[in-house]
Amino acid sequence: MAQILTVAVCICNGVTYTDFIPPMEILSSVNVPATETLALLGDVMKNVPYKFAIDYVAPTKEPVGGTVSTLPKLNPTQTYSEALSKGIQYDIIWIPAGPLAPDPVTGKNPTPEEQIDFIRKQGPGAKYIMSVCAGSLQLAMAGLLDGKRATTNKALYKVIVNETSKAINWVPKARWVIDGNVWTSSGVAAGSDMALAFLEHLFGRELAQFVRGVFEIPEVNNSEDDPFAAFHGLV
Template sequence: MASTATTSPTKLSVAFCICNGVTLSDFIPPSEILASLNMADMPIFPAEFKDAMKYRVSFDFLAPTMEAVASVPGLGPRISPTQTYQGALDAGTQYDILWVPAGPMSDPVTGEDLTPKSEVDFLAAQAPGAKYVMSVCAGSAILAKAGVLDGKRATTNKWLYRVIEKESPKVNWVADARWVIDGNIWTSSGVSAGSDMALAFLEHLVGREVAQYVRGIIEVIEHTQTEDPFAKFHKLV
């Protein structure tokens, strides 16, 4: 008798790496795009796409402490972490996907780097075992601080491009790109480009038909990987 067993979907664990000063739009819209993978278990999801949905996702929002994180400390919305960087390392957790949004700007007076050391250390420890490492906007500068982008092609926020390029000379920065893929490392340009990259990543995982279906739900206009008007806007090309 032929087997009727079906293969269970692969669960991908995602770590959103946040701290005070994080850019919320770098990870909240992309998290909702990635969460569409879990829609396959809902009756409303089109039956013709279900066979393509070979992945599900679970999320952790990591921060230096369990205190709520704000994009501008003392102002605006706050996000409650689900785990700390050190807690994840102590537990021996290895995440499949590391998602790194932009963090705080350097101190405008002293120039001090305000990126938490615990985040940089976490990324350095986790990146070798991750299936995918992804950043949005100046999140690539944090990956560069962790040594993850040494010798890799990457892009970043075009407003801050020259500053980040100067601070991270070991990275092969690409000025004219909406997002860049180098092996398992995906980096996007500024803020809204993170949603473009998330949809491209969804297409990478489950195919174009599903990604376009999700695009239609959330109404994000499609951009290609090399469609980057802001490189010209900021006189980088």
């Protein structure tokens, strides 16, 4: 029987949907029963050692909106306070980019304090901590990147580096970076690249390549080479 890995996707109003919806679809592909369509394309998906149970965790149960008002809203499955009060420890913490524009009066970062507190408290017990795009800023705010190599969205790279601890070793060119159990990726589409690399880490290359072929995502041959670093003048 497959072991269940629990995932907390940390969201709030202003979240970037593409930082977590495609990656969660990629991870959830291993949950498809062996008798259904995906497995009919090959037997590599049979008898997988892990499956994923995903919670979308937010400050409240109110529907969460994305970066623009025309996007559909997502219903959270758990609140930060509920999860903490129940003593839930997630195996994987997945952190997409949240709201980035500071308060025009106070200059305060708009990410809800309970979200950063949840990440800070969950981090030490998590098997994996993973951020996409400016989700790395939330990891830095929670103190979970000090002493580690990490990367982030290249368009926001200089801003994030300037706003965060000098104890973080930011990598300007990487598509994604792995330092121990902390995985950080560049912007948006890089989250899907990291999700496929994570599948390979957990399940092996054959399964990851099978999923890649189903989703039709071109392979990134070198995680330390992100072409958008040059585009944004970082190298």
